[in-house]
Amino acid sequence: QVQLVESGGGLVQAGGSLRLSCAASGRTFSDYFVGWFRQGPGKEREFVSAISYSGADTHYADFVKGRFTISRDNDKNTVYLQMIRLEPEDTAVYYCGAWQSGNWENQYDYRYWGQGTQVTVSS
Numbered sequence: 001q002v003q004l005v006e007s008g009g010g011l012v013q014a015g016g017s018l019r020l021s022c023a024a025s026g027r028t029f030s031d032y033f034v035g036w037f038r039q040g041p042g043k044e045r046e047f048v049s050a051i052s053y054s055g056a057d058t059h060y061a062d063f064v065k066g067r068f069t070i071s072r073d074n075d076k077n078t079v080y081l082q083m084i085r086l087e088p089e090d091t092a093v094y095y096c097g098a099w100q101s102g103n104w105e106n107q108y109d110y111r112y113w114g115q116g117t118q119v120t121v122s123s
């Protein structure tokens with residue numbers, strides 16, 4: 001079992017920045033890939049970014065490339081999502097998930113999820 005807790009969300013103006021954190025407890029965190037998804041108002045949950053066990057491999061949705069950076073610190077059992085140049089379209093609840101095999105972008109391959117953190121970007 002892996003427990004995930006997201007933090008760092010909030011209200012920010014367009015063009016601003018936030019850093020989300022996904023803190024893990026339970027089983028060995030470094031055994032899991034970790035991904036970020038988001039769900040905007042009235043929208044389906046969508047893939048944002050993911051990172052491999054060691055952090056050597058990362059993957060991003062096209063709409064965040066160049067603006068978001070994912071990283072992890074396995075000593076702290078934490079994955080981060082640094083977000084810059086935020087846009088109103090980035091408004092969503094952001095979730096982190098953990099998985100061991102499957103497709104980076106397939107939420108159904110993720111075994112564990114956090115409760116989410118709200119990000120609101122005002123125009």
